[in-house]
Amino acid sequence: EYGQPDDYLLKLLQCKASESVKYKGKKEKRLQRATFREIYNSFEVNLKKKLITDYVKIFFIFKTETSPQFEVKFGRETLEINTWIRRLHYNIFSRLLGTGMNTHLKQLANKAAFKSRTQTLKKIRENKHIRSYHDED
Secondary structure (H helix, E strand, O other), rough: OOOHHHHHHHHHHHHHHHOOOOOOOOOHHHHHHHHHHHHHHHHHHHHHHOOOOOOOHHOOOOOOOOOOOOEEEEOOOEEEEHHHHHHHHHHHHHHHHHHHHHHHHHHHHHHHHHHHHHHHHHHHHHHHHHHHHHHHO
């Protein structure tokens, strides 16, 4: 029925991208179709260019021309998601944390800024201490 395993994968992704069943809600169907359309487009481009030849490699695609590109804004910071792996991780954490995801991202940004500031101040204090020690001699 299918020429190559790659053709089977594309056909399967295409079916999932246009699947419509009665037992799923509109929101769930819309999300599934959009997700599989995006995945299908990414794999179709890569298969045509012969970048993907083995199914195992599918899970190790880190960046392609059709990778997902979107930004998550939280406070003054922006999280750029531009690979399938990062998108998968973000989706998992987002589902686990729910509305707390943005709060969590803000806290991580604040902790990183605090750590950086603390390290900088530590170096400045060490330099002052060394200078004052040499000035006493």
